[in-house]
Amino acid sequence: MDEALWVDELYTAFWRTLPGMLHAEAQGLAYTLGLAPSRDVPWSAVFRNEITLAAPALLAEAMPGVRGATVQDALLAHLLAVIEAFGTDRIQDAQVRPTWQLEAILAHARRARDEALRRVAPDVDDPAIDFARADEATLLAADEATLLAIEAERSVLASGEPAGFSRYYALSLGKQSVGFPASIALAHAAGWTAAQREVLARLLSSVWLGLQLHDDVMDWQDDYQRGGAWAVVLASELRSRAEGEPDTTSARAR
Numbered sequence: 062m063d064e065a066l067w068v069d070e071l072y073t074a075f076w077r078t079l080p081g082m083l084h085a086e087a088q089g090l091a092y093t094l095g096l097a098p099s100r101d102v103p104w105s106a107v108f109r110n111e112i113t114l115a116a117p118a119l120l121a122e123a124m125p126g127v128r129g130a131t132v133q134d135a136l137l138a139h140l141l142a143v144i145e146a147f148g149t150d151r152i153q154d155a156q157v158r159p160t161w162q163l164e165a166i167l168a169h170a171r172r173a174r175d176e177a178l179r180r181v182a183p184d185v186d187d188p189a190i191d192f193a194r195a196d197e198a199t200l201l202a203a204d205e206a207t208l209l210a211i212e213a214e215r216s217v218l219a220s221g222e223p224a225g226f227s228r229y230y231a232l233s234l235g236k237q238s239v240g241f242p243a244s245i246a247l248a249h250a251a252g253w254t255a256a257q258r259e260v261l262a263r264l265l266s267s268v269w270l271g272l273q274l275h276d277d278v279m280d281w282q283d284d285y286q287r288g289g290a291w292a293v294v295l296a297s298e299l300r301s302r303a304e305g306e307p308d309t310t311s312a313r314a315r
Contacts, residue, residue, distance in 0.1 A: 064115035064136075065105035071137045072104050072144075079169055086162040090144065093163060094151050104140065112268060114140045117244045120261070124251035131181055131250050138177035139243035145170040146239045178242060182249040189262065190246040229294075230270060237269035 076087035086093065089100030091107050104114060112119055117135035121127060148167045151157040182190060244265060248258045 064111055064118045067118055067133065067136055068105045068114050068140055069103045071133065072140060075137065075141065075170070075173055076166075078173070079166065083162055083166055083169075086160075087166050090148070090163075090166060094148055094157055096147065104144070110272060113272065114143055116240065116265070116268075117247045120244050121247065124247065124253075127247065127251045132247065134177045134180045135243045135247040135250075138174045138181065138246070139240070141170045141174040141177070142239040142243065145174065146236075150236075178246055181243065181246040185246070185249045187245070187249065189258070190242045190249065233270055233273045234266060237266075237273060240269050241265055 076084060076090075079087055091097035091102055091104055092100040096107050105111075108114060115136060117139050118132060121132040121135075124132075145167050148157075148163065148170075152159045152163070157163065178190065241262060245258055245261060248261050253261070
């Protein structure tokens with residue numbers, strides 16, 4: 062299976078379903094969001110690690126009984142969820158201008174994501190894949206959690222006050238919440254038990270946190286210039302702890 066090819070083909074199939082007036086903007090969406098240097102860069106070449114957009118397809122190797130069409134639906138739901146989350150984050154963070162074309166594309170992405178996810182595990186009632194229990198198209202609970210986490214993160218970074226790793230991990234996982242539903246839905250389709258799905262959720266948590274840690278370390282200077290960086294906040298917390306601890310060496314000497 063060529064995951065990169067699937068990612069690009071599925072995204073192309075998605076934007077071709079959009080109104081014609083959105084085609085050009087949708088084709089160059091990665092560039093518009095500041096994730097690619099030109100409009101010609103495909104989504105498969107945007108991120109360093111292929112799991113970012115192709116997690117369900119990679120995990121499907123451990124689910125040999127799942128139909129190819131189901132894997133494609135899970136992959137489509139996941140990649141659109143990630144793309145939409147990046148778009149929302151860029152708009153919320155004032156890194157891109159919220160044009161009507163961009164907002165329309167993101168709205169279409171949310172709807173297509175939810176529809177694809179329903180096809181993966183249509184009869185499953187699981188909060189981990191809470192994809193619109195109501196008939197109307199609504200955002201996943203994961204999206205709401207993501208927006209809350211983004212707002213909370215901005216509040217922490219803007220305040221400049223120290224914050225520990227537990228706070229960082231909690232907010233980072235909230236931001237990464239869109240990275241779970243499609244893969245867990247695919248596990249349901251494969252007949253995995255609750256215990257197996259819990260292991261999968263822990264695996265995904267480690268993956269998304271690892272990627273977030275890498276990004277926050279590599280981009281801390283740019284983040285700081287835009288209003289705050291976790292590297293600075295966490296370092297301040299460690300410094301505060303160090304300054305607040307008694308000098309045990311001096312105490313023993315006395």
